[in-house]
Amino acid sequence: MPWDTEATRRKLLDAATAQFARVGLAGARVDSIAREAGVNKERIYQYFGDKSGLFAAVLATEVEHLLEGISVAGNGASALGHVAGALHDRVAMRPHLARLLAWESLELSEPVSAESRAEGCAAMVTALADALPHHDRAHAGELLLSLISLVLADRCLPHVTALVAPGSTTSSRRAAVVAQARALAATGS
Structure with missing residues (x-):
């Protein structure tokens, strides 16, 4: 055989x-x-x-495909909220992603697959800039970075999560991340 x-x-x-x-x-x-x-x-x-x-x-x-298949639906704050919810769902279904990203940052001097990952991030930044008319591309990039940080935080820092928000559940965290993303998008600066 x-x-x-x-x-x-x-x-x-x-x-x-x-x-x-x-x-x-x-x-x-x-x-x-x-x-x-x-x-x-x-x-x-x-x-x-x-x-x-x-x-x-x-x-x-x-x-490498963390953002792949996540679309920007709608315009304004709801668009960023949609991305936040979809990204949260992906990480909740694959909790090892957050830890792998953390280990990569802690142990490697350069990211793996940097070019293709940067292309995926750039495409998402462009889509966000288009959906958020009061934000330029640089600010859309900062919003995406903040969004990824919000989504990964409780997975990377479970002890902090337990101390700060001991009743946090996957669904309550998702709701909080979506609401925070919408609030971030609502600020035009």
Whole structure:
């Protein structure tokens, strides 16, 4: 029976995603990832080069398309609220995204897939600038950065969330993020 390279890569990426989200690049262990995937650790070196290459592959797979498919619907404050809600839903369904982004920033000197990720962000900034007529492109970029920060905050800082808003739930947090996004869009400066 031929070796299913794609299935093996997927098993390794899934196991590595879970481990890198938990402990980051420095804390992850190749032996543990391979064991969790049920694959010989030599396949990691064959497919990804080394642990850093595997981390880069996980980041490229998981975070490169963070904004992909999220559309700007409507105009004004409701448009930014719509984006906030959609992004919150994506991160709520894939909570490892926030931790992977945090580990990337803590452990790498440059972002993975920077060019394609920058293109995705630029497209979203353009769409937001078009939907928010009282905001120029630079301000739309600042709004998007604030929005991403709002959405990721409780996932990256769960202890702070528990201390500041101990009753926070996924739905209450979503409502708060959407309301805050609308308020940010309403400010024209």
